[in-house]
Amino acid sequence: MGYAAHTAKDLAEATPGSRDRYVDLLRVASLGTVLLGHWLMAAVSSDGIGNLLALVPALQVLTWGLQIMPVFFFVGGFSHALSYRSLARRAEGRPVYAAFLRARLRRLLRPTIVFVLVWTAGALAVQLAGAGEGKLTGAALRLVTQPLWFIGIYLAAVAFTPPLLTLHRRWGWGAFAAPAAAAAAVDVLRFALGVPYVEFLNFAFVWLAVHQLGFLRADGRITRPALLAAAGLAGAVLLVACGPYPLSMVGMPGEKVSNMAPPTLALLAHGTWLVGAVELLRGPAAALLARPRVWRPVVAANGIAMTAFLWHLTAMLAVYAAQLGLGLRLPEPATAAWWAQVPVRLLAATALTGVLVAVFRRFEAPGRGRAEPGSGPRAALGTTLCLLGILGLSMTGLGGLLEGHSATLIALPVTAPAAIGMALGGWLLVERSASARRVRLRG
Template identity: 40%
Template structure:
């Protein structure tokens, strides 16, 4: 005879019941987001953008340190005293993927706007508003913060350090805005042309002893390479796996040769005190490394599409994309706010100390969840600024858009789908 009492399930307690209800609400919300997404939407695009944003954020949090020297804060990087951490920059320097996705989305969006009878001016105004309205908020907040710090007695070194870190992401948006405005001219541009410009600029700078200022040409030309790779993706020229493999292998081999034999830095981000930065301005090594990343991203598209069929995974990616500008613009502020609040408890390892050993690395990893929590607060406070102007609605009250869907055969179809 079975023990009836022993077979009974224990009655869940109040905390467990609340956890179950929260889990149920989360799954139900994820299902609603999944159901509201147009079936023609290429979810791999959103997944790649989300991965690129996360790479930039985590990269900055890992390789940027604010060291407290008495009452002064100065910037430092663990990549100087610990050059063996350079592979961290290979993993988290994902700007090339972001520019590739940006080029793909912009060229596709422009074609869609023209198909609906829209003008270039209206299209550009909408896209730039989504960039610069959140930027205006960041500038306003940090103008007030800088004045407050100076009036509060903070040193000029501290104010310069924190303002520079907070506003450093803006250079990217300026370049992105320039490329977005030039999208009609870039729709058919082969990525080899801007790559050739970067090659010749570096030959003159490093090979012939040319002026250092010439490298700033690469700020546009260097990021134009992945942007036009995104345009080629829109044209359907990169659908075959062979294209992704060619970019991945070719970019990786070229980068290895440039670092191993041409003397380029191994780190793909700037290191304080280094003679040459791969990122500021971009070098040929940074561009070839970015091409390798783009190739890997293209090869991952099918796997990402399959992964995004899960409602929970897709909901997380969709929500991050909705907050992409806020996360990008405020992640450095979140780190600095944590650093400032931490000073109330003294000089904390991994937060205020010199990044010169494994102890600092281990401590910094433990601080990442705190940075993320403070960033969530920033997101709640400033996400409303990211909502751009709504697209005009049709007379029947429904929004519409044309989504270009690429097939492996190379054929491109245009399909109308309700807006999400």
């Protein structure tokens, strides 16, 4: 029975004692922190949409706590390991790759595809009406798809889970050390030798290394989190202080080097210290989550987290559009008047996000608890197309749909219509990769 058929209270009360509730809290907290960070960083004025961290560089140090996306990949690795192993045990030797991909991706791809379709229709309408060239409108059409990069990379983490789990079984910590060393080698080739395009490899090496830490947690092998946190923090500090890496752990407009896009060894060190830090809090958090009044909100938030992530920038842009539509003055970003409006804007964006979640949350609901085994190659091809399409769209934005505006994706030009087509085609392949035979799938 799907999530929509139950209340959060029902699901909370039915939670088995063996469930790791802290993982659910980390998933919600990491996405919630991203929402808050995006709302605060957007510096909207009559001249367009800027970045608060670029206007006030001293605030960039806050990204060492607020850039928490590595925690989401860490949690993903933990969940993917448990899910794949559970499915493989029940399948009794039958192929499970397609079933695993489809089950893990449905709650990710369905709300994402709906988001893309709704915004594409809106962007086309705006551009056909000749209103797509304004400073604010144009910036909004570029900005709204940027967070989709995370979904594209996460698709790769899901797709590579089975082979990476095999490496993990054989090598343990060595399976983490290998992509970490590869990330370091990529940065040497990039910064010391100037090899072109090699930096894009770190989209895989950095995020899959963090994902491997989730496998280690699933096996109880992160036994010294304080050492992990200290090593990661020391590494990040040394890399930023002595290397070519910027202070900010999120991308800054106009900077020559970003720790995020493509990711760098400094971001991997940052992710490592974050993993150690959250593991240090595991015991106290688990005690709190045993209380029903604490656990129920976490269950409720988990059921809508991806929908909220997809639509939170839409809500923020709507808040600023409402200010302009009502003739209210937009103060210059980072001024006292701007800061005074922050609480009101955050409350309004939260409320509007809640409205959008109420409209679109149905697409995030899980399936009926059964999945068909199906064609692994078809599911893998579909996932690859989705990955490339969603990453491409995050780079092109939705401006210039009619003019064929393009961006470079892994050394190749891609347009928004092509990216949308790849994402839709890939999603259909994933959905239709099933066969007539069925196996049970839970979780």
